[in-house]
Amino acid sequence: MANPTIDQSPAEAVAWRDKKRHLWMLGLIPPTAIFIATGLVALFNRASDALGWSWISAVSPVWWWIGPILIYVLLPILDVFFGPDGQNPPEELMEQLEADRYYRYCTYAYIPFQLVSVVFACYLWTASDLSWLGVDGGLGLAAKIGVALSIGAMGGIGINTAHELGHKKVSLERWLSKITLAQTFYGHFYIEHNRGHHVRVATPEDPASSRFGETFWTFLPRSVFGSLKSAWELEATRMKRLDRPVFHPSNDVLNAWVMSIVLWGALTAIFGWQILPFVAIQAIYGFSLLETVNYLEHYGLRRKKNDRGRYERCTPQHSWNSDHICTNIFLYHLQRHSDHHANPTRRYQTLRSFDDAPNLPSGYASMITLAYFPPIWRRVMDKRVIAHYDGDLTRANLQPGKEAKLLAKYEEAAA
Template sequence: MSAEAAWRDKKRYLWLMGLIAPTALFIALPIVGAMNRLGWHLAAQLPFWIGPILVYLLLPALDLRFGADGQNPPDEVMAQLEDDRYYRYCTYAYIPCQYASVVLGAYLFTATDLSWLGVEGSLSWFAKIGLALSVGALGGVGINTAHELGHKKVQLERWLSKITLAQSCYGHFYIEHNRGHHVRVATPEDPASGRFGETFWEFLPRSVFGGLRSAWELETARLRRLDKGPWRLTNDVLNAWLMSVVLWGVLIAVFGPVLIPFVVIQAVYGFSLLESVNYIEHYGLLRRTRANGRYERCTPEHSWNSDHLVTNLFLYHLQRHSDHHANPTRRYQTLRSMAESPNLPSGYASLIGLTYFPPLWRALMDHRVLAHYDGDITRVNISPRRRTKILARYGATEPAVA
């Protein structure tokens, strides 16, 4: 029996779980209605928080229950698996579900008569904040869907990537991630690589504004090579941002300025989820500098890996990040968990919440970073602000300059 015939992707139909995030709001509404009919009006506000509940509670619990995946596709099936269009249709389906939920969320946030849900008048602010965060959560997961699509060579998928990013107003990610982050990953120059000793709250503004600035510079440089200025629609940063302006401009025109807090909350929460994952993926990891002054090639050892099954199903194997950086255009279904990569103690969903609490994060991760480099703190990507203190803490000094 051939390897192609013997091997089957056990997760083939489980990839449809990726559609839970963009449809969660639709799932929550019947629950809200049932709870209101039972007279549980206060508790009926909780389902509007389905996004944070999914991110911080349900996914970590499921990762703990089901553990690691352990299945890697063999070499013999890679080409066939890569060409199987079913997998790309799973990602395409995310987008209409995403925007149906965005419109539903905008309606619920601004509606003044929700009697059909058993709500008197409009939603409470507690429910509205939960609603905005839930729509933001699906936008954050949507950035990951855009990440999968944006790496591909098919022009349709690249445009779908920018459309998906429009909700979170993060269209510049399409440029910065592909042409910035993948070039500078695990170096001090990369705004999206977390540094040892740097808290998430320090990393967040550095990555957000550093990524935005980098995207603009990269796209401006590309256009200048074509003897063109940056202020044109062929600028992929501008046309991606324009999609956000059109999307939210239309929705604000339809639902009124009262929608503006919803726009801000969901966008900030959505891209903060992405940045939390960015912080996790390369925390403390550093590529060595060669004798010629250039960094060594990015290898699997420069990305934290996780093979926890459930979060991988929701994030299209994003946690097999080491293979992704080694093979950026490889489709999610063919990514492998690599033995030589450093491994996280759990899935991203379990770790995102910990990044908000620096002492807990450092207690969990700092010793793992050090162990990855055999105890040599000088090989770590250290926060410049704390470099002297961290080196002294571990009894090290600055390496000599050749």
């Protein structure tokens, strides 16, 4: 295991304090963002009435898009402003930090706010009288789509909350993980990520590891459908091993999907079928955010095979990291991805940043936007992959069918 970025003496370890301890509560901003948006819309509309400035009320609907604003604007700016974290927990305090229940309560708290926000969004999509907000009638289509994307952003970040909980051995946390995934109908992630991705990460066989030369838009369907297929096969194999039929209540793919059916069915029964297009929009946007993060976490990285044809153990060299503090707070240290793959059950507060892990130029929030634009992404990232492999691109995880073209292109550029 590589050494962390910061080494503490025993005396320093005793005096060490998690400077982010209380900042972890900021992770509750995404599941409460729709309520923040509602308050801002009401405030702008009332200010418009009081001051007689109609332009203020014209601007107020922008706040329904608070989720995309947070991801694509605010977090990238904050990552640049506050920069990397630079603090690692000392080895001597790992056990104590792991046992501190405050940190797990921070993740638990996400779930009730998430569910209440989904219900409130359904109300906003169907309400015909929002005069208490200063809105004539109900929301317009643009505002409803903004609400859907904001709820989807919460669901996408919620998948990361489910990721944190799903890796744990506590049965309650595993079930909470499935509940969190119900909103985006992505319950199979619970299976595929833990038993598929973590086994095959940074190999051509892993649908969730992007390849050098592969665009995000090619990766997205490959990962979505490949992960779904893998999750089902993994559970079918487990059911066979237990001598149970594949369609059995203990099938974790099925029982996770049932949670989504129950949630979506209950919301439809209460608010009507009109919510379904917006529920679908938020789900697709939510899991696409997850897949964007998957895309940037292992782009072009590949584990070597040994003489017996087996892949080497996953090391810090096989994940792209970022230690930018703001996005890390919102994603429970997901950006310290190398340590996560080395220690999957380790709780987020104890994850460390490594000097020798390949690093992204900014936080995940900034890189998500770059991933949408392949020419910009490749301009930023391809040179980093090449440098990581000391110019030997044959060691990278190359897009199948493009190997010769990619090798020729970069050999020519280096000549």
